[in-house]
Amino acid sequence: MNVLVTGGAGYIGGHMVLALRDAGLKPVVFDNLSTGFRWSVPEDVPLVVGDIGDYELVLQTLKSHSIDAIVHFAAKLVVPESMRDPLGYYLNNTVKSRSLLAAAVAAGIKTFVFSSTAAVYGNASEKALTEDAPLAPLSPYGSSKQLTEVMLRDVAAAHDMRFVTIRYFNVAGADPAMRHGQSTANATHLIKVAVQTALGMRPSMDIYGTDYPTPDGTCIRDYIHVTDLIAAHMQALDHLRGGGESLVVNCGYGHGYSVSEVVETVRKVSGRPVEARIAPRREGDPMTIVADSTRIRSKLNWQPRYDDLATIVEHTLRWETMLRERNLKL
Numbered sequence: 001m002n003v004l005v006t007g008g009a010g011y012i013g014g015h016m017v018l019a020l021r022d023a024g025l026k027p028v029v030f031d032n033l034s035t036g037f038r039w040s041v042p043e044d045v046p047l048v049v050g051d052i053g054d055y056e057l058v059l060q061t062l063k064s065h066s067i068d069a070i071v072h073f074a075a076k077l078v079v080p081e082s083m084r085d086p087l088g089y090y091l092n093n094t095v096k097s098r099s100l101l102a103a104a105v106a107a108g109i110k111t112f113v114f115s116s117t118a119a120v121y122g123n124a125s126e127k128a129l130t131e132d133a134p135l136a137p138l139s140p141y142g143s144s145k146q147l148t149e150v151m152l153r154d155v156a157a158a159h160d161m162r163f164v165t166i167r168y169f170n171v172a173g174a175d176p177a178m179r180h181g182q183s184t185a186n187a188t189h190l191i192k193v194a195v196q197t198a199l200g201m202r203p204s205m206d207i208y209g210t211d212y213p214t215p216d217g218t219c220i221r222d223y224i225h226v227t228d229l230i231a232a233h234m235q236a237l238d239h240l241r242g243g244g245e246s247l248v249v250n251c252g253y254g255h256g257y258s259v260s261e262v263v264e265t266v267r268k269v270s271g272r273p274v275e276a277r278i279a280p281r282r283e284g285d286p287m288t289i290v291a292d293s294t295r296i297r298s299k300l301n302w303q304p305r306y307d308d309l310a311t312i313v314e315h316t317l318r319w320e321t322m323l324r325e326r327n328l329k330l
Contacts, residue, residue, distance in 0.1 A: 004070045014180045017029060072112065121137070170189075
């Protein structure tokens with residue numbers, strides 16, 4: 001099976017490429033390298049450098065590499081940035097996804113896995129969000145993903161395509177074998193930022209708001225190890241290859257940690273201080289986002305292996321240490 005991985009030179013997409021290779025499948029990476037890295041793509045994996053909005057290039061790639069399935073990760077994903085640049089997010093995440101889908105239809109692609117987000121839910125009142133919870137995104141980022149979900153659903157219905165949409169919660173960690181990890185220098189992921197602060201790569205970090213109605217006043221998130229997330233994508237592909245129905249599923253562990261708990265865990269795992277400053281709330285940040293993962297466990301037989309915050313932090317710490325040493329040698 002030949003699989004096109006959009007955004008395959010990036011953090012999550014790069015882990016997908018490794019998982020496909022490990023399973024004996026043939027990934028093809030399509031990435032504009034705006035946030036991804038050429039060096040992260042294995043030498044035996046074809047890399048097409050281009051924009052998913054380039055219909056002709058995407059169509060040519062699908063045909064020339066005999067692609068059977070698309071796993072679509074390419075996107076802008078920083079909530080505060082989307083508040084400042086909504087048009088940029090709708091262009092990149094929605095309009096260009098429309099072009100990708102058009103090329104998929106023209107090439108006869110019948111299998112599609114889409115990287116969505118828990119940001120489509122907004123500030124929901126449920127303790128654990130089911131896939132049937134109302135969608136009320138608080139940011140253009142969340143809205144851009146919701147619109148793409150709708151497009152994918154409608155295109156699939158009209159063109160005999162089956163899909164799995166996976167709504168991510170907060171992804172963190174690195175490949176346990178240290179083959180890949182989050183490598184963007186200015187990434188905003190909380191665990192990465194806290195680990196970089198512990199390593200002295202940042203003088204301090206900010207905690208955005210301590211006045212939320214949560215036990216310690218900071219936001220609560222469902223943190224999921226990237227390897228478990230990628231396992232869900234592999235099981236989604238297996239499900240669709242086996243004739244399974246189209247699905248929308250949450251991917252999270254079903255329990256959350258506050259920002260303060262994450263910072264304290266980084267301190268314990270690293271054995272180092274983490275200077276954390278209190279800053280105002282950020283616009284677009286929901287108070288609590290925790291997954292109900294019943295559907296993904298039952299429909300895809302998803303069984304996470306790394307449901308432990310300390311393990312996620314430890315893998316992030318190892319990757320950041322290795323990445324820093326690598327960059328110093330360049």
